[in-house]
Amino acid sequence: MPVSTRTINLLYVLTASSMAVGIGACGSSATHKVPATSHVSLTAGGHGTQPTSAHGCRVVNAPNPKGAQRIPKPTITLDPAKHYSVRLETNCGKIEIELAVEEAPKTSSSFAYLVKRGFYDDLTFHRVASGYVIQGGDPNGDGSGGPGYTVVEPPPGGLHYTFGTVAMAKTEADPPGASGSQFFIVTAHSTALPPQYALVGRVVGSFSAVNAIGTLATDPPQDGAPTIPVVISRATLASN
Secondary structure, X not given: OOOOXXXXXXXXXXXXXXXXXXXXXXXXXXXXXXXXXXXXXXXOOOOOOXXXXXXXXXXXXXXXXXXXXXXXOOOOOOOOOOOEEEEEEEOOEEEEEEEOOOOOHHHHHHHHHHHHOOOOOOEEEEEEEOOOEEEEOOXXXXXXXXXXXXXXXXXXXXXXXXXXXXEEOOOOOOOOOEEOOOEEEEOEOOOOOOOOXXXXXXXXXXXXXXXHHHOOOEEOOOEEEEOOOOEEEEEEEEEO
């Protein structure tokens, strides 16, 4: 899962030769970076139906940062015989994520654990890298925070980070598959990211909210904070 000197960043800044996207993760003091290849276009899709923003996002106030977290490391494990999904309700629409329980049992269980605790409620998508990824899940709201623990689960072999893939971030010093709470959703057709970022799952159903967030103006342009807040009002876990 996608640069600044802030804690927990994961994507390089767009340059003449490469594009990077910051994606925060574990809650340590190291910088998170994910190398990227040349700029890629967004997958076609709608921008939702909500009024106000030209991109289909309702204009809302940014929540106050929750600050440093010290959550106990999860001990739960999701049942591989069931299907689990997480719904993120945002001011740009709903995002449904099917968790990769069989492929990534530890990472998906950690993500579900945070959802059940209400960790993601009133957090933001604090970074948008145009045509590459959108990033959220930081309690500090700036790419520098995490839950206070780290889970390590190397991603499945042969993983490709394509449009709709949801994955976690890590620092350069962390081993492949290290993650905290920050996650990213790929908005490119494909990327050249190496298989080092723990898999969470994939977006299913409507992609209108993902596309709406991914096309918002940012400061700085191309790779930065969206100029209107993108808030996760509620995250819920469902199973069947």
